[in-house]
Amino acid sequence: MSGVRVRFAPSPTGYLHIGGARTAVYNYLYSKATGGTFVLRIEDTDQERSLREYEDKLLSDLEWLGITYDEGPSRPGEFGPYRQSERLEIYKEYAQKLVDENKAYYCFCTDEELEEKRNLAKEQKAAPVYDGTCRSLGKDEVAKKLAAKIPATIRFKAYEKDYTIHDTVRGEVTYPKGMVGDFVIMRSNGFPVFNYCCALDDILMKITNVIRGEDHLGNTLRQLMIYDAFNVKPPTFSHLSLLVGEDRQKLSKRHGSTSVANYRDDHYYAPALINYLILLGWSHPEEKDIFSLEEASRGFNINRFSKSPALFDFEKCKWMNGEYLKKLDVEKLVGMIDLTIPKDHLYHEQSMRWKQEVATLYVEKINKVDEILPYLDLLFSSNTEFDGPAKEVLAWETTPKIKKFLKGEIEALTIKGEKFVKAEEFEGWGNFIKKELGIKGKNLFMGMRVLLTGSVEGSELKSVIPLTPLEILYKRVYQE
RNA sequence: GCUCCCAUCGUCUAGCCCGGUCUAGGACAUCGCCUUUUCACGGCGGUAACAGGGGUUCGAAUCCCCUUGGGAGUACCA
Numbered sequence: 001m002s003g004v005r006v007r008f009a010p011s012p013t014g015y016l017h018i019g020g021a022r023t024a025v026y027n028y029l030y031s032k033a034t035g036g037t038f039v040l041r042i043e044d045t046d047q048e049r050s051l052r053e054y055e056d057k058l059l060s061d062l063e064w065l066g067i068t069y070d071e072g073p074s075r076p077g078e079f080g081p082y083r084q085s086e087r088l089e090i091y092k093e094y095a096q097k098l099v100d101e102n103k104a105y106y107c108f109c110t111d112e113e114l115e116e117k118r119n120l121a122k123e124q125k126a127a128p129v130y131d132g133t134c135r136s137l138g139k140d141e142v143a144k145k146l147a148a149k150i151p152a153t154i155r156f157k158a159y160e161k162d163y164t165i166h167d168t169v170r171g172e173v174t175y176p177k178g179m180v181g182d183f184v185i186m187r188s189n190g191f192p193v194f195n196y197c198c199a200l201d202d203i204l205m206k207i208t209n210v211i212r213g214e215d216h217l218g219n220t221l222r223q224l225m226i227y228d229a230f231n232v233k234p235p236t237f238s239h240l241s242l243l244v245g246e247d248r249q250k251l252s253k254r255h256g257s258t259s260v261a262n263y264r265d266d267h268y269y270a271p272a273l274i275n276y277l278i279l280l281g282w283s284h285p286e287e288k289d290i291f292s293l294e295e296a297s298r299g300f301n302i303n304r305f306s307k308s309p310a311l312f313d314f315e316k317c318k319w320m321n322g323e324y325l326k327k328l329d330v331e332k333l334v335g336m337i338d339l340t341i342p343k344d345h346l347y348h349e350q351s352m353r354w355k356q357e358v359a360t361l362y363v364e365k366i367n368k369v370d371e372i373l374p375y376l377d378l379l380f381s382s383n384t385e386f387d388g389p390a391k392e393v394l395a396w397e398t399t400p401k402i403k404k405f406l407k408g409e410i411e412a413l414t415i416k417g418e419k420f421v422k423a424e425e426f427e428g429w430g431n432f433i434k435k436e437l438g439i440k441g442k443n444l445f446m447g448m449r450v451l452l453t454g455s456v457e458g459s460e461l462k463s464v465i466p467l468t469p470l471e472i473l474y475k476r477v478y479q480e
Numbered sequence: 481g482c483u484c485c486c487a488u489c490g491u492c493u494a495g496c497c498c499g500g501u502c503u504a505g506g507a508c509a510u511c512g513c514c515u516u517u518u519c520a521c522g523g524c525g526g527u528a529a530c531a532g533g534g535g536u537u538c539g540a541a542u543c544c545c546c547u548u549g550g551g552a553g554u555a556c557c558a
Binding site: 009010011013043045046048049050107111114118122128129151153170171173174175176179180183184185186187188189191193194195198213214215216217218219221239241242244248249250276279280281282283287289303306307308309310311312313315316317318319320326362364365389441442444445446449455456457458459460461 | 481482483484485486487491492493494497505506507508509516517518519520521522550551552553554555556557558
């Protein structure tokens, strides 16, 4: 095991977003590629928005995607607990340490005062940074206020110096000094604030590489200061470009399906979704498009991230899903189809062999398993409605002759108690019509097709007809 | 406002770091042809991009600067 330790640190404030899934998979891939450790940390310090229910969903979505982790809430390692709400004492302890070392201080400013200051700064077109009012409070005064239970936050004394982030995808990003004022690290309710606990946890959990969305680039400045205060060398950062919607804005709910659950419910095949996600902002060294998680980790190079934001292309994602379906074992494919077909559908009454043949036949035409339903419905629909081109075929003088013959054959088989026409028998019909009735070419094939299926188009007749229940065929040819 | 980031076909991207092999490659989408007496699959081919302007250089998609356009951040959210 190499020394590499990465983490995915979602907040359970909603369903797992595909952007989050992308971040997660890159971390996963990097840990696999380096033989490192992948840590899952739940950042639930926002009491109001964090829900345990979301955490459960998050975990199951990750599992569905096939992203596993080495340490996390349900996989305790030596750096736990992995839920921030269970680490409150730790944050408190270290915050106090910072106060003792004069690197942080108690602040008693109220929300109203703060807002006023911000507005003032805005008016003067200055950066809205905290003015440091409570910085100079005397020790006794602080003790008195604390004893009086006046709500207090703990603010970090921002360092007055330039900071340069060494980022594997951005290069060197320098933030000039004075960008941030003294920021809150502990809320008045005793909960830590993101930038502080995130950095502290990364330190405590010995994270070596932080791979996350570009929206955190700015946060890195504050986090760097925390590393500084604790005298710890910061990890290597990789800030990924964001996923955007049609309007080129950061991908959010209003862009349609953005949660992993949406895709699961929409019958996407997880390995395909993951494959597509990996390709959004990263490219395979050999320019491969289709690869498994395992293959990706083998060729995973952290230097191959794209800097510009990527637009999620539903069309291509679906295409990729189709590619995966075509490579699937029939058994697996049938298993997936089973789940998407309505319970009362005649499909479920058919034999396994029939299901497999149907699956094999139609997988070529679909990109998602649920897209097979219309084809299935076609197979079982007894009253056919003829469209324009089909009516034309019906009007041919040869068609009634074929119909008469077909009626006889189908009736005979029905009397015999058959459920389906065998492929050879069906071929025999064609031959008979050709030889004995003298009908051939387009007249023959189209005539049979329209009579038997009601349409001028569809899959190969000799595959479809043997899969269509005889009684359905019967109804179709006897229909006037 | 301020700070930072980004900029190759409609979309995802290769190439950029280490200028010439780039008349810019691949994939999705799209169009055409072949195949299939239908549809689809498949095969073949086409349309389609270095944001603009300046430099540097014998030579720039590649290096530098500016402009424009887009994005992100600027909380007791994460």
